[in-house]
Amino acid sequence: MALAPALPVAPVLGADAAVREVHAVLDRAGSAGDLGVADAASVIRDAERAVARLQALKLAAIAVVDRARVADRTGHTGTAAWLAHRGTGGGAGAARDLELATALEAELPATKDALARGDLTTQHATVIARTAEQLPPCITASERARIEASMVAKAAHVDPGRLAREGRRELEAAGRTQAEVDAHEDGVLRAQEKAAMRATRLVMSDNHDGTVTGHFTVPVLAGTILRKVVQQMASPRRFAQKAAKDAKAELAATTAAATTIDATAAPGGGRDRGGGGANEVTAAAATAQREAVQREVWAAFRAEDLTWEQKYGQAFVELLEHLPTDHLSGKVAATIVVKLDHDQLTHDVRAAGLDTGHDISASAARRLACGAGILPAVLNGQSQVLDLGRATRFFTEAQRVATAVTYDTCAAEGCDRPSAWAELHHEDPWALGGDTNLDKLIPLCGSDHTRAHDPNYSHTITTDTQGRKHVTFHRRP
Incomplete structure (x- = not known):
């Protein structure tokens, strides 16, 4: 039997030719406005991956330009200034690109490869680079590699903000002790808080028309x-x-x-x-x-x-x-709810969580616990009445605080709005005889709370092993 002729292998293009070909293909692309919903969703996903791959090419090219010291030959003060002169991203954007390109070339091969495949975004890559920079000097090369691999794997499932939070505890991936993980996370947070105070600014100017314009960084x-x-x-x-x-x-x-x-x-x-x-x-x-x-x-x-x-x-x-x-x-x-247990309040170095989804260092939490406007939710401490039965229609502030301890985000599946933004929903409608009790309380952001009462949607509620409710919405036919 004669074998089928082998298909010709497409020649490998140089990066410069590949980018030009991308432009040529886009010139022939039709309007996305003509797509159906399913095709539009596919375009969004594939376009995001393509953008990430193009950004990987750009960063690799920046590393080449930086190694060749092109800026020295053009009279610029450095590669970032050369990039800013050629592009439209401005000096700050050019400096960020150069910093990431250098980190990827020098010490983050797994992240560089994942970005080139389009498996993560430059925002994820920046978080991984920052996490690697913040690792303690005692971390070995093999431990660094395990930490990088762990973060690259997580980047496929979480947004950059969540990845940054988990990155502070990535010493776990290197097999370090719980005490070492806690101490490292607290040190990173304290360094961020000090840097934030140094960066704090308030600028105000009188517009002489009855208004004042201002800008702040806090x-x-x-x-x-x-x-x-x-x-x-x-x-x-x-x-x-x-x-x-x-x-x-x-x-x-x-x-x-x-x-x-x-x-x-x-x-x-x-x-x-x-x-x-x-x-x-x-x-x-x-x-x-x-x-x-x-x-x-x-x-x-x-x-x-x-x-x-x-x-x-x-x-x-x-x-x-x-x-x-x-x-x-x-x-x-x-009132900001600071979630910590008694040991954290007294002497631990573990980070404390806010009901807004952010973290602060243990020392900052202890400082805030002294302020009358900060409510420390100290676990295992003195409790308040949290079950009110039919005695009242509305949930209390104590119940809201208890919810903030249990939930980090809105209870709707896929919603990442912090629990601090949530409205308190009765699992069993109060008008139909439901109780205003903690075990029947579901924190939902304003949008999802509205959907819970929208007749165009039904929803199912499940409870996990920690007692948290999860709401899944279904559009009615």
Whole structure:
């Protein structure tokens, strides 16, 4: 039997020719606007991988230019200045590219190869490079290789922010002890906090038109406090208190009227023991109350006709105008939950987690525990009543804090919004007899909380071994 002729092997292109060919192919590409949803999703995934591979080529080329000291021949102060002169990314972007290119060439072969395959992004590669730079000097070459391989594997499944958090504990991949891992993580956080304080700036200028323009750079903790306050002040929920109060009064009047009618209609003017007239009216009125509150809240919110930037700006103005002036070193403006156990509070060096999804060093946590505006959620400490049954409709601040200890993010599958942003949802609807208890509390971000009550969606709830709820949404046909 004659063998089929072998297919010709495509010649290997040089990197420069390959990039030119990519441009030629893109010139022939049709409009993405004509794609179906499935094809568009595929394009997004493949385009991200292609971008990563092109960035890998660019970084390798930068390393070549840097080794050849091209900048010396052109009169530039260095490779970063040469890149900034040729490109549009600016000096800061050029410096970051050069730093990453140098790190990939010098000590991160696995990361370089993964980036060339498009298995991770330059943001992931930057996190891996920073993690490698922060490793203690005592780490051996083989341990470094294991740590790099571990992070490259994780980069395929987590975003750069999560990878950075896990990177601080990558000494575990090198087989180091728990004490060594904790001490290294705390040291990295303390170094970041010191660098953040050095980088802190506030610049303000009078525009002479009734406005002041400013720019600031602050540590993540201070920025988190400000963001949390402003977002809560700008939230449409601020309209809910008055709307709920009015609706409650209306419900009470409706219930009283229904009870009077029910009693009058019963034989002999007594209560009708066989019917549920007043209860049925009360349930219907409760549903109407809830719907009326939602309509009024959103109507008042939309009536402002402002962008989110304007809403946040006005909230910031309100915050500034109500700052205390009698003792400026007093309470901070927001409650931040610091999650730590008793040993951490007293003498450990393990990092503490905030309910916003960030981490701080143990020393910073102990400092914050002295402030009246910071609430340390010390595990195994004195507890508060967290189960309220049917006694109250709304979850309490103590229940919110307990939730922040258990959950890092919104409980919806795939949502990474911090639990500090969450609204507290009843697993069993309170209007249908559900309890306001901790084991029935589900933290959902505003978007997912709205979806939980959207009739166009159904959802399933599962509970993991740590007692955390997980919500999966399904669009109804």
